[in-house]
Amino acid sequence: MTARAAASTQRRSCPGRPSALVASAAAKHRRLQGTARLLVGVLVGGALAVALSSCFSAPPQIISLEPNRGSTSVPADSTVRVVFDRAVAHASVVGRFSVIATPTTAQTVSPAIPGCDFSTVFAAATTAPCWIHWLDPQPGFELIHQGAVFRPATRYTFTLAGGFADAQGDRNDLDHHWDLTTAAAPLVSASTPADRGSDVAVDTRLAVSFSAPMDAPSTAGAIALLPVVPGTRVVRNLNDHSRFVILPGQMLAPRTTYSISVGGSARGEDEQFVGLPTVVRFTTGARLESTHAVVLAGLAAEDPTQVMLPALAPAAPGEPSAAPVVLTAPRCALAIGCGAVASGTPLLTYTAAAVSPDGSHVAVVVRNVTARTSSLQVIDTIDGAVLEDLPAGTLPSWSPDGAQLAFATPTGVDLLDLRSGAVSAVAAQTSLVAPPLWVKTTTLVLSTAASATTPAAVELVNRQLQARYSLPGAPGASIAAAVSPGGARIALGTATGGVLVVPAPGAPGSAQTLAGHLQPLGFAGEGTLVAVNTSSAAAQLLRISVVGGDTTVVVLGAGTTDLSSVRVAPDGRRLVCLAVDAHGVRQAYVASADGSGELAMTRFLSGGLEARSVGFSD
Structure with missing residues (x-):
């Protein structure tokens, strides 16, 4: 029998219980020995780790630079920021931050940043040209130098010398260098x-x-x-x-x-x-390039004393339109006054104005305060010359081509031909209640006042045919308010507060009565009328389809708008109006015919002039 077999036989022949206890005790002993060895290893490893960490702890590091290392086209007032991975002792950084400058086309420049003294920058007040701002609680600092900006097109090399440390005394002894290049000077x-x-x-x-x-x-x-x-x-x-x-x-x-x-x-x-x-x-040269409105302006307590021709659009979005002054009324310069005019008050005032469609001429009703007379002056806006001075002329209205000016006089309605300078009578012994209107360049529309022998009416004067007759379909005492851009329709305000749109002479179509109480202002196209709805509690500006009667509310949001001041451009594409701005000053505004893109044409200040009227050719 082999030894292994004998042993096996012996274990099998012995009682099971005593043999199991012996084996269990031996195994437990072995486990205790292993655990003890493990605990000793952990304790020794931990002590070694502590010892190693104390011997090899990392110093504070720079983790962020702004502008980044190697940045180009850096603005001249850019803040220079240094951020660490942990808080550092402020005193350990003082005196270690410096800069040199190398222009791209010259030798090293001194000082590197004109006006900035780096030897005192950490102690400088916030009012100094340059100073250091600590970013606490963020670990870092920044150089603020808005009063001492970088030189243009210059390479700057910044240095943070070694020796800065954290609160535990761990010190970074390496010198740190980084550079940036500034933008060229603006041109x-x-x-x-x-x-x-x-x-x-x-x-x-x-x-x-x-x-x-x-x-x-x-x-x-x-x-x-x-x-x-x-x-x-x-x-x-x-x-x-x-x-x-x-x-x-x-x-x-x-x-x-x-x-x-x-x-x-x-x-x-x-x-x-x-x-x-x-x-x-x-x-x-001797020309204009823009379309213009005409604005009369004056002090709050006076009649208008200034005539302006603002452009209807700025040169580029984001900027105001030009608003050149064409006329400024003289004032009495004598301390004792000028007759009935007190010292400092205007000698002339302007009561109405109309600018020709191309802006080259403006017709202004001028009132002479001392003489108590008035005249209609026609002025060349290019050279400022007064071309005509028409005594007692009022209600000026330019033809669509700007070559003729219709106006009222005490004896009737006259016409000035700008090309020849000739003045001719259009309608003798006729008084008007509104400026004349033009259907193209040949026909005038007159809103006549009632006389002892004739009622008020709307009449047509055809210059080519030398004919004068009542406008077909026009109700009695109505007023012609607007002619469409193409001359196909005429809008009439009736005595009952309604609007009737009738075809112009020779144009197709029939008369259209528009619903509601309306004040017609002008046409935004041949088939669209702009009018003020006066039947509601709050007046509204509307665009009305002449044929269908569909209406759209036009919203003008700049200031508090005076809807009665709204005027529509002869081409129907824009409208102008007066509105009180946020400072309480009345300004002139322009917008697209649908109310969009509203912009101020005047920029009067509080306590000075304000816009008193705005319009176009009539």
């Missing part, structure tokens, strides 16, 4: 008109564009128009801060050389001065 990139431009319109939109966004006050102050035009303003575009528009206070003089100068005091939004002063020269 004039474009102008309107271009340099050496010729035959420039006297109402041209003047503008200067830069290569970068510019600071509004300094740049506006650095731009000048010469020769000086009184009342000129320089305004930054709200949407494009690199563009500045020059708004002359008057029309430019024809056939004159002007210059727009941009001085070196202009600064970018990053406080960097313009790199090169610039002068743009141009010569005007």
